[in-house]
Amino acid sequence: MRRLSVLLLLCLALLLGGCWSRVEVNDLAIVVAMALDKGDENPVRVTLYIARAGNGGGGEGGQGRPGVKATPVWVVSRESENLSDAMREISQASPRRITLHHLRVALIDEELAREGIDDVLDFLVRNPEARLTTRIMTVKGARAAEVLQTDPLLEGLMSEQLAEILPAKGGPLQRVKEVVVAHISKTHSPWMEEIRLVTREVMREGTPAREVVYAGAALFRRGKLVAQLDQKEARALNWLLGHPMHAVISAPCPEEPEQTFSVEVVQSATKIKPTLRGNRVAFRIEVEGQTDMTRKPCKARIIDSEVTAAYEQALNRDLAERITGVIAKFQAADVDPAGFGKRVEVGLPGFWQTVHDRWPQVWQESEVSVHVDLKISFAGVLIQPPLYLPGKPD
Amino acid sequence: MIARVRISGGMLACLLFPFSHTAAVLFMPAPVAQHAGADAPLSVLLAGLAGIAVVLVATWIARRHPGQLAIGICRRALGRWLGSAVGLIYMAFFAWLYSLVMRDLLDFVAIVLLPGTPGRVIAVIFGLVTLYGVWAGLEPVARISYQVMLFIVAALVVIPVLVFREFSLLQYSPLLTQGLGPVLKGAWPMTSWFMEAVVLLTLVPHMNQKRNPYRWALIGVGGGVVALAYLTLITVLVFGHTLTGRFMFPVYSLVQMISLAHFVERIEMVLILVWISGMFTKSTLCLYTCAEAAQQLLGLKTHRWPALVLAAVGVVLTQIWSRTLDLLRWGMSDAHSWIHGGIVLVILVLLAAGTLVRSLLRGKEQGHAQA
Numbered sequence: 001m002r003r004l005s006v007l008l009l010l011c012l013a014l015l016l017g018g019c020w021s022r023v024e025v026n027d028l029a030i031v032v033a034m035a036l037d038k039g040d041e042n043p044v045r046v047t048l049y050i051a052r053a054g055n056g057g058g059g060e061g062g063q064g065r066p067g068v069k070a071t072p073v074w075v076v077s078r079e080s081e082n083l084s085d086a087m088r089e090i091s092q093a094s095p096r097r098i099t100l101h102h103l104r105v106a107l108i109d110e111e112l113a114r115e116g117i118d119d120v121l122d123f124l125v126r127n128p129e130a131r132l133t134t135r136i137m138t139v140k141g142a143r144a145a146e147v148l149q150t151d152p153l154l155e156g157l158m159s160e161q162l163a164e165i166l167p168a169k170g171g172p173l174q175r176v177k178e179v180v181v182a183h184i185s186k187t188h189s190p191w192m193e194e195i196r197l198v199t200r201e202v203m204r205e206g207t208p209a210r211e212v213v214y215a216g217a218a219l220f221r222r223g224k225l226v227a228q229l230d231q232k233e234a235r236a237l238n239w240l241l242g243h244p245m246h247a248v249i250s251a252p253c254p255e256e257p258e259q260t261f262s263v264e265v266v267q268s269a270t271k272i273k274p275t276l277r278g279n280r281v282a283f284r285i286e287v288e289g290q291t292d293m294t295r296k297p298c299k300a301r302i303i304d305s306e307v308t309a310a311y312e313q314a315l316n317r318d319l320a321e322r323i324t325g326v327i328a329k330f331q332a333a334d335v336d337p338a339g340f341g342k343r344v345e346v347g348l349p350g351f352w353q354t355v356h357d358r359w360p361q362v363w364q365e366s367e368v369s370v371h372v373d374l375k376i377s378f379a380g381v382l383i384q385p386p387l388y389l390p391g392k393p394d
Numbered sequence: 395m396i397a398r399v400r401i402s403g404g405m406l407a408c409l410l411f412p413f414s415h416t417a418a419v420l421f422m423p424a425p426v427a428q429h430a431g432a433d434a435p436l437s438v439l440l441a442g443l444a445g446i447a448v449v450l451v452a453t454w455i456a457r458r459h460p461g462q463l464a465i466g467i468c469r470r471a472l473g474r475w476l477g478s479a480v481g482l483i484y485m486a487f488f489a490w491l492y493s494l495v496m497r498d499l500l501d502f503v504a505i506v507l508l509p510g511t512p513g514r515v516i517a518v519i520f521g522l523v524t525l526y527g528v529w530a531g532l533e534p535v536a537r538i539s540y541q542v543m544l545f546i547v548a549a550l551v552v553i554p555v556l557v558f559r560e561f562s563l564l565q566y567s568p569l570l571t572q573g574l575g576p577v578l579k580g581a582w583p584m585t586s587w588f589m590e591a592v593v594l595l596t597l598v599p600h601m602n603q604k605r606n607p608y609r610w611a612l613i614g615v616g617g618g619v620v621a622l623a624y625l626t627l628i629t630v631l632v633f634g635h636t637l638t639g640r641f642m643f644p645v646y647s648l649v650q651m652i653s654l655a656h657f658v659e660r661i662e663m664v665l666i667l668v669w670i671s672g673m674f675t676k677s678t679l680c681l682y683t684c685a686e687a688a689q690q691l692l693g694l695k696t697h698r699w700p701a702l703v704l705a706a707v708g709v710v711l712t713q714i715w716s717r718t719l720d721l722l723r724w725g726m727s728d729a730h731s732w733i734h735g736g737i738v739l740v741i742l743v744l745l746a747a748g749t750l751v752r753s754l755l756r757g758k759e760q761g762h763a764q765a
Contacts, residue, residue, distance in 0.1 A: 008522070021510025128505060131650055177633070177651065181565060184636045342564045349568045 029096035033159035035144035039079035046086035047077040047145035100129040107144035113225035132177035138218040140196040151208040171238030187341030227333035236326040240338035251318035253298035254310040263291035282367040293379040303383040316372040403610035405536035410614025416672030425726040428639035430580025432567035435627040437580030442619030445588025456598035465690035471748030485687035492680035493711030521709040527678035565634035586735035
């Protein structure tokens with residue numbers, strides 16, 4: 001028995017050398033961003049943004065020749081019949097094993113998005129290496145690959161920059177999970193953040209001339225891009241999704257409409273209530289919140305309650321118009337990114353059973369009313385305009 | 395009567411808790427959600443009633459034959475020949491279950507943890523580990539289960555906290571909108587999994603006689619049912635029922651979502667280790683059950699040598715499924731529910747009937763004797 005135990009232990013010691021399928025980190029090509037474009041000669045072009053392991057800082061030397069500045073990434077692109085074939089072609093050109101374990105961002109160009117993203121989503125969800133937490137966004141007005149060819153600002157890798165600039169816009173961030181859940185839902189439509197490339201004046205030598213900025217949102221129906229929201233409209237979408245925190249709203253001053261004032265949202269709540277009117281559904285959207293005034297060049301004294309009320313009214317009117325406008329856009333494009341259908345399913349389950357198979361038509365004909373009640377709680381550290389003296393000529 | 399190890403009530407519960415849910419937890423939420431939609435947790439609870447029924451019947455049978463192990467119970471209830479035949483079915487059922495659990499384990503490990511490592515190698519390694527557990531005996535395995543139980547409970551507490559930000563009530567549909575039909579349809583593939591609690595025919599005879607086996611068995615199996623329903627609920631809250639129904643390993647996809655401030659990420663391996671520990675309990679218990687049954691059927695002095703043979707058979711049987719998809723299809727199929735559920739039902743009905751008849755006859759004999 002003792003001999004058998006010793007023999008067993010010796011056999012187990014053979015396993016200490018490591019696992020069968022181990023791959024050393026310096027044998028890995030770690031993909032951190034991926035761009036998917038419509039190809040010129042083939043249906044799809046895949047561009048991978050691969051971080052060089054152990055060379056993230058991109059300093060002198062690195063793993064290249066001494067004295068030669070090694071770039072921290074390798075950007076490689078292939079066109080093919082489909083995504084898997086393109087990935088295989090890249091693998092065949094890569095001296096290291098391509099891995100998607102650290103994929104942070106997937107970019108899709110506008111043209112490909114209009115043709116359909118089903119193949120892309122299937123690939124990203126099916127692949128055991130990729131994660132559902134990968135950020136996914138569309139690129140407006142440029143090829144997605146161009147974004148990965150652009151130098152990042154401040155961050156070492158473009159994937160980091162892309163992942164970091166979007167939280168600044170406020171509101172929810174779309175990842176593969178949210179897009180797929182909405183895509184297969186009967187009650188939601190998927191949407192994604194949209195980015196674009198802009199050329200700026202070079203302020204200092206070495207600064208990239210092109211930079212990536214947030215552009216708005218892309219709305220999808222049955223896996224195809226059907227409408228786009230600009231930044232202002234996308235912020236209205238955030239209100240509907242209930243995530244407008246730190247959003248900045250600018251509205252015309254009540255007494256000087258040529259001037260605008262701005263507030264920052266510090267607290268908010270949005271309720272979407274479906275009600276039945278005969279055999280039709282209507283939605284009442286109630287937006288409440290507290291704001292902090294960040295800018296007011298107009299002359300009125302915000303400390304006066306009538307003035308505060310007038311400013312709040314202007315603010316509420318402006319936001320209500322914006323939300324109403326974006327809902328009209330949703331209905332025109334037959335999309336439901338804010339989940340109005342889900343509200344009906346939850347709030348009016350009996351009615352939902354009668355309309356769920358023709359929800360798109362029902363949604364397009366639904367009446368939506370918007371009621372905004374934002375309060376201006378603070379006016380910064382001022383109670384009166386700092387630069388205006390009554391009686392002094394302008 | 396054979397000299398045996400004794401396990402406490404707590405140990406029994408700790409063995410049954412991972413036994414009743416760890417093998418199913420990884421992929422069974424998918425077929426349940428496919429059928430039942432947002433009512434999937436209700437389906438799991440409903441299926442759990444079958445497990446509870448098995449607990450009550452199997453414990454009752456085992457208690458009616460004090461001093462007997464599983465095969466002894468069969469022989470006493472049904473006579474030597476029919477009892478041995480039923481015992482053989484019982485042994486074969488757990489040998490088969492052992493191979494299925496091992497295959498579940500090695501498929502997951504081969505797909506997620508060690509891609510590229512041949513399944514046979516993983517099967518042999520896990521086979522050796524379970525064999526070691528069986529050789530050590532039931533009590534050490536039960537003691538290890540105590541610790542495994544702590545980790546499983548900790549994981550069950552931690553998972554919802556870590557994925558809380560992913561919850562969306564708007565991904566959840568109102569309950570029972572489609573009536574009870576889909577709930578029953580969703581419960582069906584789970585039922586036979588919980589009926590594996592028939593393992594109590596092996597465990598109760600080893601239990602300390604002073605303890606109440608009903609209470610601890612119900613805690614173990616009921617806890618497993620609740621844990622599975624709870625994880626199904628969390629998965630549906632995170633992914634919605636449609637996506638949950640399309641994953642191969644929904645709960646693994648769930649723990650992959652854990653991300654705290656982009657800092658605490660990729661901790662699924664820790665949770666997977668907890669799952670593997672639970673699977674170790676289940677596979678070891680299956681091997682122990684069939685080894686002990688083989689020992690009694692063959693009249694051997696020890697269960698160790700039959701365990702060696704049965705472990706080898708089990709490892710070989712893991713390879714009969716040429717594709718993972720075949721195994722998944724089988725695990726979710728009606729045939730699985732009918733065959734596994736049917737075998738357990740036949741064993742329990744025969745044993746219960748035999749025990750009842752024997753009790754009645756004995757009662758009559760005692761009545762005559764008193765008269």
